[in-house]
Amino acid sequence: MKAKFVVVGGFLGAGKTTALARLGRRIHDRGLKVGLITNDQAANLVDTGTLRVRGFRVEEVAGACFCCKFDDLAESAERLRLEERPDWLLGEPVGSCTDLVATVVRPLAKFYGDRYEVAPYSVLVDPERARQIVLEKGFGGFSSKVAYIFLKQLEEADLICLNKVDLLPPPKREEIRAALRREFPRARVVLTSGLTGEGFDEWVSLLEAGGPAGARIAEVDYDTYAEGEAELGWLNATLRVGSPRPFDPDRLVRDLVASVAESLRARGAEAAHLKIALETGGGAAVANFVGAASTPSLSQPLGRPASGGRLVVNARVHLDPQVLRGLVDKAIETTLASQGLTAEVEEATQFRPGRPVPIHRFSPTA
Ligand SMILES: Nc1nc2c(ncn2[C@@H]2O[C@H](COP(=O)(O)OP(=O)(O)O)[C@@H](O)[C@H]2O)c(=O)[nH]1
Ligand SMILES: [Mg+2]
Numbered sequence: 255m256k257a258k259f260v261v262v263g264g265f266l267g268a269g270k271t272t273a274l275a276r277l278g279r280r281i282h283d284r285g286l287k288v289g290l291i292t293n294d295q296a297a298n299l300v301d302t303g304t305l306r307v308r309g310f311r312v313e314e315v316a317g318a319c320f321c322c323k324f325d326d327l328a329e330s331a332e333r334l335r336l337e338e339r340p341d342w343l344l345g346e347p348v349g350s351c352t353d354l355v356a357t358v359v360r361p362l363a364k365f366y367g368d369r370y371e372v373a374p375y376s377v378l379v380d381p382e383r384a385r386q387i388v389l390e391k392g393f394g395g396f397s398s399k400v401a402y403i404f405l406k407q408l409e410e411a412d413l414i415c416l417n418k419v420d421l422l423p424p425p426k427r428e429e430i431r432a433a434l435r436r437e438f439p440r441a442r443v444v445l446t447s448g449l450t451g452e453g454f455d456e457w458v459s460l461l462e463a464g465g466p467a468g469a470r471i472a473e474v475d476y477d478t479y480a481e482g483e484a485e486l487g488w489l490n491a492t493l494r495v496g497s498p499r500p501f502d503p504d505r506l507v508r509d510l511v512a513s514v515a516e517s518l519r520a521r522g523a524e525a526a527h528l529k530i531a532l533e534t535g536g537g538a539a540v541a542n543f544v545g546a547a548s549t550p551s552l553s554q555p556l557g558r559p560a561s562g563g564r565l566v567v568n569a570r571v572h573l574d575p576q577v578l579r580g581l582v583d584k585a586i587e588t589t590l591a592s593q594g595l596t597a598e599v600e601e602a603t604q605f606r607p608g609r610p611v612p613i614h615r616f617s618p619t620a
Contacts, residue, residue, distance in 0.1 A: 257289075257335060258342045259370035260461055261320075261359055264378035265404050266349030266526035266570050267544030269417040271301045272553070273378060273448035274344050275308050280458060286341040289313070289334035291327065293320050293347050295607050296490040300529040300540060300568045301346065304554060307538050311338050319348040321357030321612040328366060335369060343370065349527065350483050350570065350607065352406040352474060357612035359468035364616075372467040374460060377411035378446070381422050381430050382547045389433040395524030395546055396572050399482030406479070408434070410472040411441045413460055420447040440470055471618040480609040486526060487575035489582055491602035493565040495532065497595045500559035503532040504552055506593060507541040507565075511550040513585040514569070515543045521581075523573040532556070534563040565597065575604035 260277075262270050271292075278288040290312045292302045297316040305312045313330035320327045327345070334340055347354055355375055363372040379388075383404065386394035393401040408414055414434055419427055427445060434443050442460065446453035495506075507530045518525050528543040531554075539556035543549075567586075571578050579602070590597050 255341070256369060256371045257340050258373055258461070259331070259345070259362055260342060260373040260376070261345045261347065261354065262376045262378060263347050263351070263354050263407055263411070264349060264417070265380065265383060265407060267542070268349065268378040268380045269448045270346045270349065270378050271304055273415070273417065273446065274346055275305055276448050276451060276454065277458065278305070278310055278344060279308070280454065281342050287338055289338050289340035289343050291315060291330050291334070291343065291345040293345070294490070294568070295319065295348060295488055296603050296605070298490045298492045298566055298601060300531045300566050303531055303533050303538055303566060304540055319351045319610060320345065321351060321354060322610055324358065324361060324613040327358070331366070331370070350403060350486055351610070352403050352410065352479060353472065353612070353615070355410045355468035356471045356616045357614055360471070360616045361614040363467055371464065374412035374465055375410070375468050376413040376415055376457070376461070377407050378415045378417040379408060379434070380544065381416060381418055381426070383545070384416065384430050384434065386547070388437055389430060397482070397485055399478050400485055400572065402478050403482045406472050406474055408438050408441070410470055411438065412466060412469055413457070414438060414441045414443045415446040415453070415457060416443060417446050417448060419445045419452060420450045471616060473618065476610065483610070484606040485572060486607065487571050487573045487578040487604065488607060489567065489569040489575060489578050489602070489604040491567040491582070492600045493586070493597040494562070494600055495565050495590070495595055495597050496562045500561050501593060501595060503534065503539040503560045503563065504555045504557065506589070506595070507532050507539045508550065508552045509593070510585060510589050511541040511543050513589050514582055515550045517581045517585060518571060518573070519546060521573070523571055526570040526572065527568070528571065529568045531566045532560065532563045533566060534560045575606055579604040
């Protein structure tokens, strides 16, 4: 039996990890096995921890995107295949990546078609960003080059999941769905919510039905793509948090995200995605912020006191990475001090993503 290989793309903060966790759970509940592969430009991912605490086997491809580390992706998948014998493999590429049909979906089908049945390529989209960039033709608080990446992601999708529909009253859903259909007529548009599970029956049945995977390769200008990606400052950090007495980890991550979000707002810097997790032996508390049109939220409460843990910070912001680092350091320092906590930095790295150099790049006629 071939494993079904599902790649789920979409911009930073669109809800990919949340949706994959739900999708994974549904498949698991049917008695099938699931393996997940996460991906980032640097190590230490909130996403990997978020999925592992839900009991999934997760492999991480770190240091560059799937397209530039295609062999690592293939090796991770092979490891999962041999060790776990999964029925479904779910992969989440970096949210600032595009041209994934040419560089990942088609190469997977061509070189590993004997092992995997590659599912139609799904791209999730946040309704607020879709409204700003697709409907109103703005840049969503970013530049035209970042908006270019966002639009290219949608252009190459087989399935567009207009996600987080729980946030939208019916007339707004229809307005954005119509704009997506108009702009991307080749894609099938599905309305989903990773939070409530709405639309998942339809999405899963489309993934199961199979059909063309990566039917459309978009024309991508790599100069614009690279410049757009490089406008985003990337920060991944891990810190060891200590405390003389038990503390509330939910409050800590929520306050930290709120504090960074407030500094970004004061500077007029748009966040693509800011995620902060406190991982303890018994689970994790996770808080997120996905841009000025949203509010910081506790996406995964731990719900009980902790006496310490590992704080993982992943930030992707339209800002110089050094400035981002300074601002995050300051938020951590003041928030921890106000809650009587101490922290020691284990690892921290900040950078602008380099130019994507895919291992394979199929042409539109391939
Ligand atoms: N309201 C709502 N929020 C969601 C949904 N899916 C994800 N989110 C939130 O959006 C933020 C980003 O989600 P995440 O899954 O990490 O996005 P990713 O960057 O695409 O992997 C988090 O705060 C999530 O809790 C959804 O369906 N509805
Ligand atoms: Mg994610």
